[in-house]
Amino acid sequence: MRVRILVSFKESVLDPQGQTVKNALLTLGYGFVKDVRQGKVFEIELDGITEEQARRAIPEIADKVLANPIIEKFTWEILTEKKKV
Amino acid sequence: MKFGVVTFPGSNCDYDTFFVLRDVIRQPTVFLWHKDHNLEGVDCVVLPGGFSYGDYLRSGAIARFSPLMQEVREFADRGGLVLGICNGFQVLLELGLLPGAMLRNKHLRFICQFVHLRVDNPETRFTRRTRRGQVLRIPIAHFDGHYFSPPETLRELEEHGQVVLRYVDEKGEPTEAANVNGSMASIAGLINRRGNVLGMMPHPERASEALLGSEDGRLIFESLVQP
Numbered sequence: 278m279r280v281r282i283l284v285s286f287k288e289s290v291l292d293p294q295g296q297t298v299k300n301a302l303l304t305l306g307y308g309f310v311k312d313v314r315q316g317k318v319f320e321i322e323l324d325g326i327t328e329e330q331a332r333r334a335i336p337e338i339a340d341k342v343l344a345n346p347i348i349e350k351f352t353w354e355i356l357t358e359k360k361k362v
Numbered sequence: 363m364k365f366g367v368v369t370f371p372g373s374n375c376d377y378d379t380f381f382v383l384r385d386v387i388r389q390p391t392v393f394l395w396h397k398d399h400n401l402e403g404v405d406c407v408v409l410p411g412g413f414s415y416g417d418y419l420r421s422g423a424i425a426r427f428s429p430l431m432q433e434v435r436e437f438a439d440r441g442g443l444v445l446g447i448c449n450g451f452q453v454l455l456e457l458g459l460l461p462g463a464m465l466r467n468k469h470l471r472f473i474c475q476f477v478h479l480r481v482d483n484p485e486t487r488f489t490r491r492t493r494r495g496q497v498l499r500i501p502i503a504h505f506d507g508h509y510f511s512p513p514e515t516l517r518e519l520e521e522h523g524q525v526v527l528r529y530v531d532e533k534g535e536p537t538e539a540a541n542v543n544g545s546m547a548s549i550a551g552l553i554n555r556r557g558n559v560l561g562m563m564p565h566p567e568r569a570s571e572a573l574l575g576s577e578d579g580r581l582i583f584e585s586l587v588q589p
Contacts, residue, residue: 290510293470342427345420345456347463348510 278323279356280335284344285316319343320356328355363587366394366404368434368450370425375411375447379567383408386570387583396428406443406586407434409450411503411565421464421506422452431457443487443586444559448504451552451561460552460561461519462511467504468544474503476575477542479550479564480530483523486553488560491585497534498527498578500564502542502550507563509545509552516546527551527562 286292292314299313321338323331332355339351365383369376376393383391392402396414401407414425425431431453438444438459446454454460467473476499481492492498511519519525527550531540536548543563551562566579 289512290465293466293468297470342423343419345423345463347512348465 280321280353281356282319282339282343282351282353283316284349284351285314286348287350290348363389363405365389365391365406365408367408367410368394370396370414372414372416373410373412379408379410382567382570389587394430396430399429399433401433401437409446409453411448414449422456425453426456438559441558446561447565448563451563454561459559460554461515462509464506465508465510466506467508472505473542476501478530478532479527480534482528483526486526486557488582488585489526491581499576500566500569500579502564504563507543509549522555524553525549526553
């Protein structure tokens with residue numbers, strides 16, 4: 278089983294990296310770009326646990342290790358075969 | 363006073379810190395290894411600068427889970443003295459011994475330069491050799507030193523005098539230009555409510571001998587040693 282976890286800054290936290298990318302896109306003429314938020318992607322391969330157990334473990338891992346809850350938020354999904362990269 | 367300097371894989375200020383404590387301040391000093399569970403009876407644990415575990419994930423995020431840090435947490439909970447310098451400060455934030463988090467510097471550059479710091483609380487175990495408002499000249503060297511905390515946390519820190527050091531200009535004014543990394547409230551150094559855990563981004567060990575351009579950093583170590 279593969280899960281993908283996206284970690285990004287909370288809205289209340291400045292994201293200077295995202296701002297820099299946004300400014301570059303605007304400079305390149307993509308005037309329709311309204312905002313850019315940069316984040317991190319984790320793809321984790323799981324073995325030996327049920328989907329139900331994974332649904333409990335993943336938010337715990339994300340909250341404890343992958344994201345710093347003071348500045349970051351996360352979303353996650355279990356990847357189906359088709360979504361595998 | 364017996365000091366212990368922690369070495370993580372990727373620490374690179376551990377020997378400088380060890381040298382200053384043993385040879386400049388002249389106190390018994392040992393290295394503590396991140397995989398051990400033994401604090402060797404030290405009175406003060408120093409978490410040095412560097413890039414622990416490559417600073418992969420986030421600065422200080424992996425070091426927080428090392429075996430020794432569990433001992434350091436209990437040591438701090440018992441009132442033991444802990445000083446986190448630069449990466450050590452980041453580890454203390456990740457561990458939750460100090461509130462808040464570090465973001466990338468405001469201009470997205472690694473900054474390595476002398477800065478001016480104002481002592482806003484000289485009544486701590488780490489600053490009692492200084493005067494209120496005294497301006498210290500100590501270098502910084504970091505990428506992630508942009509201090510962040512939610513407004514209510516910031517308010518509490520200010521109310522309890524926990525902001526010990528602020529980035530200021532040479533006259534002691536916390537101007538925007540002097541706040542080189544963009545830290546909230548120009549915060550350069552923080553102490554916990556109990557007063558036994560201090561984190562600071564500037565490197566006092568790099569400013570402890572006249573030969574290196576400043577001796578102001580020594581005041582931090584000497585404050586700890588003073589009976």
